[in-house]
Amino acid sequence: MFPLSSTMEIGPAATAAIAIVLGLGFGFFLERAGFGSARKLVAVFYFYDMSVVKVMFTAIVTAMAGLFLLSAAGVLELAELYIEPTNYAAQVVGGLVFGAGFVIGGYCPGTAVVATATGRLDGMAFAAGMLGGVYAWAEFFPGMDQWIAENSVEATLPGLTGIPMGWWVLAFVAFLALAGWGMALAEKRFAGLRP
Amino acid sequence: MSAISASRHPAAARDTPAAAPYWNPYVVGFFLGLTLLATYLAAGRGLGATGAFSSVAAWLASIFSPEHAQANYVHSRYLASGSPLTAWLIFLLIGSFVGAAVSGLLARRSAFTVERGLRLSDAQRLWLAFGGGLIAALGAKIARGCTSGQALTGGSILNAGSLAFMLAVFAAAYAVAWMFRKEWL
Numbered sequence: 001m002f003p004l005s006s007t008m009e010i011g012p013a014a015t016a017a018i019a020i021v022l023g024l025g026f027g028f029f030l031e032r033a034g035f036g037s038a039r040k041l042v043a044v045f046y047f048y049d050m051s052v053v054k055v056m057f058t059a060i061v062t063a064m065a066g067l068f069l070l071s072a073a074g075v076l077e078l079a080e081l082y083i084e085p086t087n088y089a090a091q092v093v094g095g096l097v098f099g100a101g102f103v104i105g106g107y108c109p110g111t112a113v114v115a116t117a118t119g120r121l122d123g124m125a126f127a128a129g130m131l132g133g134v135y136a137w138a139e140f141f142p143g144m145d146q147w148i149a150e151n152s153v154e155a156t157l158p159g160l161t162g163i164p165m166g167w168w169v170l171a172f173v174a175f176l177a178l179a180g181w182g183m184a185l186a187e188k189r190f191a192g193l194r195p
Numbered sequence: 196m197s198a199i200s201a202s203r204h205p206a207a208a209r210d211t212p213a214a215a216p217y218w219n220p221y222v223v224g225f226f227l228g229l230t231l232l233a234t235y236l237a238a239g240r241g242l243g244a245t246g247a248f249s250s251v252a253a254w255l256a257s258i259f260s261p262e263h264a265q266a267n268y269v270h271s272r273y274l275a276s277g278s279p280l281t282a283w284l285i286f287l288l289i290g291s292f293v294g295a296a297v298s299g300l301l302a303r304r305s306a307f308t309v310e311r312g313l314r315l316s317d318a319q320r321l322w323l324a325f326g327g328g329l330i331a332a333l334g335a336k337i338a339r340g341c342t343s344g345q346a347l348t349g350g351s352i353l354n355a356g357s358l359a360f361m362l363a364v365f366a367a368a369y370a371v372a373w374m375f376r377k378e379w380l
Contacts, residue, residue: 019287
């Protein structure tokens, strides 16, 4: 039954409408969390407000549990979902570079759009830098892009370890509970850093 | 510029009684997770943001020179299925923009202002935001995804590369945060 994209024909107009509706939710909830504010976002890196990790981790665990339960119930075909192939060197190096840009710029790509939509001029500057960055990548590093694309393989934790998804969901839920407790302590400990 | 300098301290804008408080992060996380799940169920793929910027870049390149854009390995992928401006991620981003604008207006958080630490000038902050955006874009292109496409989307389906990306992002960010503490604290 799910995903709908592989069980029924969805025209381009309907696809666009679905994307816009899903985007509405994405942008709305990001803004509700305060992620249109660079200072709220980078606070996580100074430990006095761990909202970024709380929101991200809860979202990941919620979606993960949903995917698992729906596939266990037989209404979702997990194999039909697109998974970005893995190249560890690319994801680690890219992640390190991205993390630096996140702190320096104060946003990530999605939150820069949220910031722009709520009038933050620095969000607009970040988005302009993003556009310049992806353009520069295409112009100067097409060979590297091709190499990464051709040297990535599908790799998921259940596939690599043989441990079924359900156990990973349980582990992530337990880890989130533990992390929630730890983050509450960290926020108390570093409350003095709040500007 | 007066509107900008009048509210130059975003903390003040956030703490005014008029602005609604942010939602509980765990509650928002739950709803974001449901949004991500719905995206998977409807489209067979997750959320993303960087790809929309790549589509716009490919569109710009094709305006300057269609032949050059078609011959470029990166641009051509975004031109493969019709106009890059009708890509799935573009519509997702348009929706995100509107959703965020609505939320910001409802909570009275929308304002033309510069978010920055107290020790910086607005100009310094804008240049740092631009530079940070450029660096983050390169990182996202190397990693083939950002916090949306890799961390959230891939993380929720236990994609090994996405989880490695997430660990790398936080490792670098915590290290660089110390070096750039004057920007924010």
